[in-house]
Amino acid sequence: MRKVKILTVISLLMFIFDIQAQTLPKTTNLSAKSFQILNIMDDFWKYWEKGEKADIPTRTKLFREMVINPHKEIYEGFVNIDDEDLAGYVKDVVPLIPRMRKITQKLDKELPEAVANFKKTFPKFSWGGTAVFMPNYGTTDSGGGTINGKHYQIFGVDTIAIQYGENANLAVLFSHELFHLYHGQFHSEFNGKNREKGEIPLYLMVWNEGLATYISQRLNPKASIEEIFLGQKVQTEVAPKLPKLSQSILENFDNGSPQIWKPFLSASKTSNEIPPRSGYYVGYKIAEELGKKMSLQKLSELKGADLQKKMKKILQKLTGV
Numbered sequence: 001m002r003k004v005k006i007l008t009v010i011s012l013l014m015f016i017f018d019i020q021a022q023t024l025p026k027t028t029n030l031s032a033k034s035f036q037i038l039n040i041m042d043d044f045w046k047y048w049e050k051g052e053k054a055d056i057p058t059r060t061k062l063f064r065e066m067v068i069n070p071h072k073e074i075y076e077g078f079v080n081i082d083d084e085d086l087a088g089y090v091k092d093v094v095p096l097i098p099r100m101r102k103i104t105q106k107l108d109k110e111l112p113e114a115v116a117n118f119k120k121t122f123p124k125f126s127w128g129g130t131a132v133f134m135p136n137y138g139t140t141d142s143g144g145g146t147i148n149g150k151h152y153q154i155f156g157v158d159t160i161a162i163q164y165g166e167n168a169n170l171a172v173l174f175s176h177e178l179f180h181l182y183h184g185q186f187h188s189e190f191n192g193k194n195r196e197k198g199e200i201p202l203y204l205m206v207w208n209e210g211l212a213t214y215i216s217q218r219l220n221p222k223a224s225i226e227e228i229f230l231g232q233k234v235q236t237e238v239a240p241k242l243p244k245l246s247q248s249i250l251e252n253f254d255n256g257s258p259q260i261w262k263p264f265l266s267a268s269k270t271s272n273e274i275p276p277r278s279g280y281y282v283g284y285k286i287a288e289e290l291g292k293k294m295s296l297q298k299l300s301e302l303k304g305a306d307l308q309k310k311m312k313k314i315l316q317k318l319t320g321v
């Protein structure tokens, strides 16, 4: 139970950070060179070397001293944890170690590769933040946020290990997240808005996630559909419900209420009718349809009444009536 509680609380926090990520000044005109990588996993492995055979209280102390304290600002900003929960974590993480090691080995190489690949399609991509690889206690595979004016995109290596396994297709995950950062360069719709407070209409969330998913597929054409949807069982669980889901999104198009958007966008199951993250799939189908006639750059610039009109038309078609 303890673990579930932490996950819920921290997931909520991440939603807030997610929104803050969209409120960055759009005029960030930094070159790609200023994009930095902070690999906290280096400290994690030093901790593991020292603490592997130690008892739980010693491991808890070592983790705090060697992993959290040197990166206090990031941990306090994103994933605060007390000693009791940390003691549980240092015990629970042990079976994940081999998978985390494999993923760590791929990270350093694959993020720069994904950025290079991304810039071939989107040469205007420019982001001056820091990508952080870290253990984050199962909070999120990836999330963005601003702490003291500095922008971070964090990747939870332990969470990636849990959600996708050691053969995680990191290129897909990176493309998806890079696209969110890029998309933010063109859109002020989210500025100062909070989806937890119901300030962002459903259609925009469906579009943002669907488009990021579609772009990651176009940039990684060899990836499987499950990899593109980050492990979600779309073929069997979501695709058969497409007409009903489209109808429901159409009916709640402008509604920003968390009760409405959560079943469509959350990773956890909140409804019997709506599979988790099925909004990603509907948004993807819309982007796929529009992508037949528009360039990826044009798709990323769509907004306002034009976007709404186009989305409504395709949603109507997807309802099958």
Ligand SMILES: [Zn+2]
Pocket: 176, 180, 209, 212
């Ligand atoms: Zn996303």
